Amino acid sequence: MSKKIRVAVLYGGRSGEHEISLQSAASVVKNLDTSKYEIIPIAIDKQGRWHWNEAPKLLAKVGKSLPIDPSAPEVILPAGPSSEESGTKVVLAHQNTQLPQPLQSFDVVFPVMHGPLCEDGTIQGLLELADVAYVGCGVLSSAVGMDKDVAKRLIRDAGLPIVPYIAVKHGDWLRSSSQIKSQVTREIGYPCFVKPANMGSSVGVHKVSSADGFDAAMNDALKYDTKILVEKAVSAREIELAVLENSQYGEEPLVSTAGEIAPTHDFYSYEAKYLDENGAALLIPAKILPHELELAQSIARRAFAALDCEGLARVDLFMDKNTGAFYFNEINTLPGFTQISMYPKMWEASGISYRDLLSRLIELAITRHERKQKLYREYCP
Ligand SMILES: Nc1ncnc2c1ncn2[C@@H]1O[C@H](COP(=O)(O)OP(=O)(O)OP(=O)(O)O)[C@@H](O)[C@H]1O
Ligand SMILES: [Mg+2]
Known part of the structure; x- marks a missing residue:
C-alpha cells in the first residue's frame, strides 16, 4: 500500500x-x-x-x-x-x-x-x-481578490460588468472631503454603499441614503481600512457560484450551479450574517432561468481567469431585480468551508461531494507544485 x-x-x-x-x-x-x-x-x-x-x-x-x-x-x-x-x-x-x-x-x-x-x-x-x-490561489490572485478596488479594475478590464464606484484613499478624504462628496453626488448618487476595500464579513459596510449620513459612514469605514469604496446601491438579488480549477490542466475551470443569499435585513450586514439566525435564507439552487444561470456561470468563469485564480474561488454576483442584469461584486479565494457554507454546498448540488472536492483540491495543489518545480529559475541558453 x-x-x-x-x-x-x-x-x-x-x-x-x-x-x-x-x-x-x-x-x-x-x-x-x-x-x-x-x-x-x-x-x-x-x-x-x-x-x-x-x-x-x-x-x-x-x-x-x-x-x-x-x-x-x-x-x-x-x-x-x-x-x-x-x-x-x-x-x-x-x-x-x-x-x-x-x-x-x-x-x-x-x-x-x-x-x-x-x-x-x-x-x-x-x-x-x-x-x-x-x-x-497563489500570491497574486489572493492579494488581488482581497482588494475590492483592484479586483474590480481587472474585472472591468476583462469586459465584465461591475456597479459604478469610486475608491477613496484616507489621505484624499483628509485633504478634500468636500470635493469627494460632490463627486459622489454627481457620479454615484444616493443611496450608495460605503465599504472598506480589504475587509470581509460586512464589517464597516454602510448603506447611505443621503449626503447627510455620508461623513459618518466614511469615518466608520476608515477605522478598518485606508481605502474605501463608494458604490452605487443596486436593488439586487445576491447570486453566488463556486469555481474549481479543472483537473485536466489547461481546460476551462468548472463552475457549479448558482446559489442565492436572500437577506431578511436591509442588506447582508454583519448582523444578518452572524448574529441573527434568520438573517438570510440560503437557496441552492438559486431560482433563476437556465439562460440566466448560463450567463452567471460564464461571468464567474471569466472572473476566475481574469484574476489569475487557481484551485478554487467563490464568485459573488448581484442580479438587478428590475433588469435582470448581472454585476460582479466580489471574489473569495478561500471561501467558507463549514458544513453549511455555500461553496461546498453548491458543489454537492452540482454532483461533487465534499470529500471528493477536498481530494480534488489537494491533487490540484500537488500537481501545480510539481509543474512549478520544473520551471527554470535561471537563464539556460
Ligand atoms: N453596491 C451594492 N448594492 C447593493 N447592496 C450592496 C452593494 N454593496 C454591498 N452590498 C450589500 O452589502 C453586503 C456586503 O458587501 P460586500 O459583499 O461587498 O462585502 P463583504 O461581504 O464585507 O465582503 P466578504 O463577502 O468578502 O465578507 C452585500 O452582501 C450586499 O448585501
Ligand atoms: Mg460579500
Whole structure:
C-alpha cells in the first residue's frame, strides 16, 4: 500500500474571521478521505503563533469547531526549501523549554482561513518561500481578490460588468472631503454603499441614503481600512457560484450551479450574517432561468481567469431585480468551508461531494507544485 499524503490543515489565523475558520477546519478534517490522507492540524492562534497539534488527541475533540491547544509546540517554518523527498520539514519548539524538537514534515498545506493575513497572499507568500505545495490561489490572485478596488479594475478590464464606484484613499478624504462628496453626488448618487476595500464579513459596510449620513459612514469605514469604496446601491438579488480549477490542466475551470443569499435585513450586514439566525435564507439552487444561470456561470468563469485564480474561488454576483442584469461584486479565494457554507454546498448540488472536492483540491495543489518545480529559475541558453 502506498504511503498516505500528509496534509497540514492550517486554521485559525489573525483575522476577524478566526472563529469561522475553526468551524471550516472542523468540517474539513471530518470530511478528508483518511484512506488517502494523514491529517496534521496546524493552528494559528490570534497572536499569530503556529501550533503543531497531535492529530489523534485533537481530532477526538472536534465538534462544531476545531479547537486550538495553546500548549502544543510551536511550529517554525523554514524560509527556504527543505528536502524534496520527505516533504517540507518544520522545526517544533516547546514553549517551556525552547528546545527544538525532532523535525516534523508534511506534503501539502490546506489553508482553511479567511480574511486579511489569511487569504490575502501573505500566508501564500510564506508558503512559496518554503517551497510547499498548498491548496488554492497563489500570491497574486489572493492579494488581488482581497482588494475590492483592484479586483474590480481587472474585472472591468476583462469586459465584465461591475456597479459604478469610486475608491477613496484616507489621505484624499483628509485633504478634500468636500470635493469627494460632490463627486459622489454627481457620479454615484444616493443611496450608495460605503465599504472598506480589504475587509470581509460586512464589517464597516454602510448603506447611505443621503449626503447627510455620508461623513459618518466614511469615518466608520476608515477605522478598518485606508481605502474605501463608494458604490452605487443596486436593488439586487445576491447570486453566488463556486469555481474549481479543472483537473485536466489547461481546460476551462468548472463552475457549479448558482446559489442565492436572500437577506431578511436591509442588506447582508454583519448582523444578518452572524448574529441573527434568520438573517438570510440560503437557496441552492438559486431560482433563476437556465439562460440566466448560463450567463452567471460564464461571468464567474471569466472572473476566475481574469484574476489569475487557481484551485478554487467563490464568485459573488448581484442580479438587478428590475433588469435582470448581472454585476460582479466580489471574489473569495478561500471561501467558507463549514458544513453549511455555500461553496461546498453548491458543489454537492452540482454532483461533487465534499470529500471528493477536498481530494480534488489537494491533487490540484500537488500537481501545480510539481509543474512549478520544473520551471527554470535561471537563464539556460
Ligand atoms: N453596491 C451594492 N448594492 C447593493 N447592496 C450592496 C452593494 N454593496 C454591498 N452590498 C450589500 O452589502 C453586503 C456586503 O458587501 P460586500 O459583499 O461587498 O462585502 P463583504 O461581504 O464585507 O465582503 P466578504 O463577502 O468578502 O465578507 C452585500 O452582501 C450586499 O448585501
Ligand atoms: Mg460579500
